[in-house]
Amino acid sequence: xxxxxxxxxxxxxxxxxxxxxxxxxxxxxxxxxxxxxxxxxxxxxxxxxxxxxxxxxxxxxxxxxxxxxxxxxxxxxxxxxxxxxxxxxxxxxxxxxxxxxxxxxxxxxxxxxxxxxxxxxxxxxxxxxxxxxxxxxxxxxxxxxxxxxxxxxxxxxxxxxxxxxxxxxxxxxxxxxxxxxxxxxxxxxxxxxxxxxxxxxxxxxxxxxxxxxxxxxxxxxxxxxxxxxxxxxxxxxxxxxxxxxxxxxxxxxxxxxxxxxxxxxxxxxxxxxxxxxxxxxxxxxxxxxxxxxxxxxxxxxxxxxxxxxxxxxxxxxxxxxxxxxxxxxxxxxxxxxxxxxxxxxxxxxxxxxxxxxxxxxxxxxxxxxxxxxxxxxxxxxxxxxxxxxxxxxxxxxxxxxxxxxx
Numbered sequence: 001x002x003x004x005x006x007x008x009x010x011x012x013x014x015x016x017x018x019x020x021x022x023x024x025x026x027x028x029x030x031x032x033x034x035x036x037x038x039x040x041x042x043x044x045x046x047x048x049x050x051x052x053x054x055x056x057x058x059x060x061x062x063x064x065x066x067x068x069x070x071x072x073x074x075x076x077x078x079x080x081x082x083x084x085x086x087x088x089x090x091x092x093x094x095x096x097x098x099x100x101x102x103x104x105x106x107x108x109x110x111x112x113x114x115x116x117x118x119x120x121x122x123x124x125x126x127x128x129x130x131x132x133x134x135x136x137x138x139x140x141x142x143x144x145x146x147x148x149x150x151x152x153x154x155x156x157x158x159x160x161x162x163x164x165x166x167x168x169x170x171x172x173x174x175x176x177x178x179x180x181x182x183x184x185x186x187x188x189x190x191x192x193x194x195x196x197x198x199x200x201x202x203x204x205x206x207x208x209x210x211x212x213x214x215x216x217x218x219x220x221x222x223x224x225x226x227x228x229x230x231x232x233x234x235x236x237x238x239x240x241x242x243x244x245x246x247x248x249x250x251x252x253x254x255x256x257x258x259x260x261x262x263x264x265x266x267x268x269x270x271x272x273x274x275x276x277x278x279x280x281x282x283x284x285x286x287x288x289x290x291x292x293x294x295x296x297x298x299x300x301x302x303x304x305x306x307x308x309x310x311x312x313x314x315x316x317x318x319x320x321x322x323x324x325x326x327x328x329x330x331x332x333x334x335x336x337x338x339x340x341x342x343x344x345x346x347x348x349x350x351x352x353x354x355x356x357x358x359x360x361x362x363x364x365x366x367x368x369x370x371x372x373x374x375x376x377x378x379x380x381x382x383x384x385x386x387x388x389x390x391x392x393x394x395x396x397x398x399x400x401x402x403x404x405x406x
Contacts, residue, residue, distance in 0.1 A: 041160075042131060042167035047105050049115055050090070050130035052082065052172075057107065057115040058128045064294055064322040071312045071353025076324065080123035086177040086208060086394045088126040089168060090119045091161055093184035093214070094135060101150040102134040102157065116321065117296065118183055118213070118379040125391045126179060129172065131164030133157050135185055161189045162197065169203075177208040177397045179390055183379055187212040187251075191222070191233060200236040204247065208397045209240060211386060212251040214267065214378040221268055221276030221339070222251040232274055240279050241286075243392040246400065250284070250389070251277040252333070254381055255373030256361075257343040260336055265371045268339025275340045278333035281385035291329040291344065292384025294322040295358060295377070311355050325354065329381065344374060344381060 041047045050058035062078035092114040096103035111132065119130060135157045140150040182190035190212065198204050215221045223232040230238040240248035253267040253276070261268050268276045282289030297311070297318050311323055327347065334343040348356035360377035362369045374381060 040163055040167045041105065042164045043171075046107075047132050047164070048130065049092070049107055049111055049132055050119070050128045052127040052129075057112045058120045058123055058130065060112070060116050060120055061321060062121050062123075063320045064324050065297070065318045065320045066324045066326065067311055067354050069327060069349045069352050069354050071316070073312075073316060073318070075320065078121065078124065081125065082127075084123075084126045084394075085398055086126045086179065087168075087173065088119070088122045088128055088179045088181055088390070089165065090115075090122075090128070090130040091133065091182040091186035091190050092118065092130065092135075093182075093186050094138060094141075096135055096137040097139065098137050099139045099150075100137060101140040101152040103137050104134065105132040105160075107132060114183075118383075119181065121294065121383055121387055122179075122181065122390060125387060125394060129168055131161065131168075133160035133164065133189070157185070158189050158192050162193055165193060165197065173206070175206070177206055177394065177401070179208050179211065179393070181211045181213075183213040184215075184375070187215045191215065194234060194237065198237075199234050204236060207237070208246050209390065209393050210237065210249040210251075211390075212249060213382070214253055214375050215251055215276075221253055221270060222249065223270040223274040224277055225274050232270075239277050240284050240389075242284050243389045244396040245284075246393050246397045249277065250279040250281060250386070252279060252281070252342040252378070252382070253373060253375065254331070254342040254344050254378050257332075257334075257345040259368070259370055259373070260334070260343065261338045261341055261373060262370050263338055265338050265341075265373075267373070267375070268341045270339070275335065278335075278340045278342055280331055280333045280342060281382040281389060282331050284389070286333075288330050288332040288345075289385070290327070291331050291381055292324070292326075292388070293329050293358075293381045294324060294383040295360075295380050297321060297323050313353055313355070324384070325358075328354070328356070329358070331381070341373065 045051060050056050064076045066074045066076050092111055095110040095114050097110055115130060122128060136152050136154055140152050143150045180190055194210065198207060212222055224239065225231045238248050240250045255261055270276045280289060282291050297320060311318060329344060329346060331342050331344045334341060346356060346358060360374045362372035362376060
C-alpha cells in the first residue's frame with residue numbers, strides 16, 4: 001500500500017511528546033459523544049473495522065511465502081476459524097492521516113493496513129473484533145507546538161474504545177473468553193481500559209490474556225516493580241511465563257541486539273524501583289527463542305515504506321503479502337542501563353541464497369533513529385509466536401471453564 005510522504009522525524013518526535021505529556025482537550029472539539037440518537041455508535045456495523053461473519057478488513061489474504069536458507073520457496077496458506085470458541089479485541093496504533101485533531105470513524109486504508117499487519121492472522125484462533133476509534137492523528141501531532149495547532153481530545157479516543165468494549169460485552173461476548181490486543185497508541189488506550197474496567201473486577205475472569213505490543217512513551221512501557229510479576233500498571237494481572245498460563249499479560253518493545261536502546265529511549269525506561277515488562281513471545285519461560293515472523297514483502301509498515309527487499313539471491317518472484325524466514329531471527333529479553341527490551345538477533349547464513357537482512361527501522365533523512373528500535377514491526381516479528389500462544393492459552397482457558405462446570 002502507498003503512504004503519503006511526510007517528515008518521519010517530525011512525526012515520531014510529535015508522537016513521543018504527545019504520549020509523554022498528554023494533551024488538554026480543546027473546548028472547540030466537537031466530536032464528544034459516543035452516542036447517536038441515544039444509541040451507541042458501535043451498534044452500527046460501520047463503526048467496526050472487523051466483526052465476525054463479514055468480508056471486511058480482517059478478511060484480507062494472509063497467505064505467506066516460506067523462504068528456507070537455501071532460497072527454496074514454499075507457500076503457507078491461511079484459514080480463519082469462523083467457529084472459534086474465544087474472541088480477540090484489537091485496538092490499532094497511531095495511523096490516521098486525516099487533517100484533524102482526532103480522526104473520524106470512517107475506515108481508511110491506514111486502518112486496514114494496521115489490521116493486515118497486526119491482527120487478521122489471529123482469526124485462525126478467535127473471532128475478531130476491531131472497533132474504529134477517534135484517535136489522535138499524525139497531522140495533529142505534527143502541528144503541536146506550531147502556530148496553528150489542531151485541537152486534540154485524547155480522552156475521546158479512550159471513550160470510544162470503552163464504548164466499543166461495552167457494546168461488545170452487551171451484544172457479542174455472551175460469557176466468552178477474550179484476548180485483548182493492542183500496539184502503541186492502541187496499547188496505551190487498552191492499558192487505561194484494563195485499569196478502569198477489568199483489573200481486579202469480576203470481568204477479569206473472562207480475560208484469557210493481554211497482548212500489549214510496543215507500549216508507548218509516557219507510560220514507560222508496562223511497568224512492574226523489580227522482582228515482581230504484578231503491581232505497577234496492573235494490580236491483579238501478572239506477566240505471562242508460559243504458553244498455557246491464562247489471565248496474564250505479554251508486553252515488549254523490540255530492538256536489534258546490536259543496536260540496544262540508547263539513553264533517553266522512548267519505550268523501555270521505567271520509574272525507579274520498577275522495570276518495563278519484557279515477556280518474550282518466542283520464549284515466555286525465559287532465555288532466547290526462535291521468532292516465527294511474518295514480514296511484509298512490500299516493506300509497507302505502519303507509517304511509511306522502506307526500499308523493497310530482495311528476499312533471495314538471485315531474486316525470485318514472490319506474490320504473497322508476507323514472507324517467513326525460519327531460522328533467521330531469534331529474540332531474548334535483555335536489561336541494560338537504559339531499560340528492559342526484546343533484543344532481536346539476525347542469524348546470517350554467509351553465502352546462502354536467502355537475504356540476511358530485514359527492514360523495519362525508523363529512518364529519517366537516511367539515518368536510523370536508534371531510540372525507536374523496531375517499533376514499526378513489533379507485531380510482524382512476533383506474529384507467529386503470538387498466534388500460537390493465543391491458541392494454547394485458549395485451550396487452557398476452555399479446559400478451566402469446562403472443569404468449573406463439571
